[in-house]
Amino acid sequence: MVLALLLVPLVVQAEAQQGKVVDPNGAAIAGATVTAGNRTTLTDAAGHYRIEGSEAIKVRAPGYARSLPATSGDTVRLTPLLPKALYLTVYGIGAPFLRDPALEVIQTNRLNALVVDLKGDRGLIPYPSAVPLAQKAGATKLRTIPDLQQLVASLKARNLYLIARIVVFKDDLLVGLRPDWAVRSGRAVWKDREGLAWIDPFVKEAWDYSLAVAEEAAAAGFDEIQFDYVRFPDATGLSFSQGATEATRVQAITSFLxxxxxxxAPYNVFTAVDVFGYA
Known part of the structure; x- marks a missing residue:
């Protein structure tokens, strides 16, 4: 009987955590995103949340800075934040003669944020990414950020809100490695007005590449991930891996997001989408 009892699996009920999210004046913040591990929930109209899991609580809401980890029962107070940023390309972030004046402009004009290319328009990734495809595609051949975490720490010391820009479906280098993932014109790989190839957004296998780069950025401490070129090319007569109707295109982009x-979710970062830019 004792042995039989030992063989019965124990069901451990996850303990729920709850609390409230408010602004500096104590007013409830509705719709704030609360994260515990890989679980997320939204606060109700009164700012209350309830979420399963024992991990530290992290909170974010549009218009506010991210919270420090909190524990169950805490009233989390979010600080208002309106990002006012400059933008540095793959080249600009690694060139002191460009980066340092940009940081001076930020300080002089009381800006509080910086957008950094972590996967640029030409597919370049300026830091030593551990993503295997990045190395195979030659995306890390131009290394302007020797240590991503060190860069983030130095910029955070200036109290900057950091935004990682990641270009998604416009990726000539990845197409060079995986032409079977490319948008095509007839049988040929299609290229835009800059002579750059695009990834077919229907190919879910290709999504992992940009998302893995986003995870590296989030793990390094970026506050926000800005996905750019999250769309289909605006040219006509193109071929994709499946029929490209309005409904299927919307479904593909929505599924990616x-x-x-x-x-x-586990990183508690903000995400933004920029679909503009010519093809």
């Missing part, structure tokens, strides 16, 4: 939200 859902997957991004799921993958980035």
């Amino acid at each position: 859902r997957e991004a939200r799921r993958r980035l």
Whole structure:
């Protein structure tokens, strides 16, 4: 009988955590995102949340800075934040003669944020990424950020809100490695007005590349991930891996963004999408 009892699996009920999210004046913040591990929930109209899991609570809401980890029962007070940023490309972030004047402009004009290319328009990734495809595609051949975490720490010391820009479906280097993932014109790989190839957004296998870079940025301490070129090319007569109707295109982009939200949930980062830019 004792042995039989030992063989019965124990069901451990996850303990729920709850609390309230408010602004500096104590007013409730509705719709704030609360994270515990890889679980997320939203606060209700009264600012209350309830979430399963024993991990530290992290909170974010549009218009506010991210909270420090909190524990169950805490009233989390978020600080208002309106990012006012400058933008540095893959080249600009690593060149002192460009980066240092930009940081001076930020300080002089009381800006509080910096956008940094971590996967640029030409597919370049300026730091030593551990993502295997980045190395195979030659995306890390131009290394302007020797140590990503060290860079983040130095910029955070200036109290900057950091935004990682990641170009998604416009990626000539990745197409060079995986032409089977490319947008095509007839049988040929299609290229835009800059002579750059694009990834077919229907190819879910290709999504992991940009999302893995986003995870590296989030783990390094970036506050926000800005996905750029999250769209289909605006040219006509193109071929994709499946029929490209309005409904299927919307479904593909929506699914990518859902997957991004799921993958980035444990990091409690903000995500933004920029679909503009010519093809």
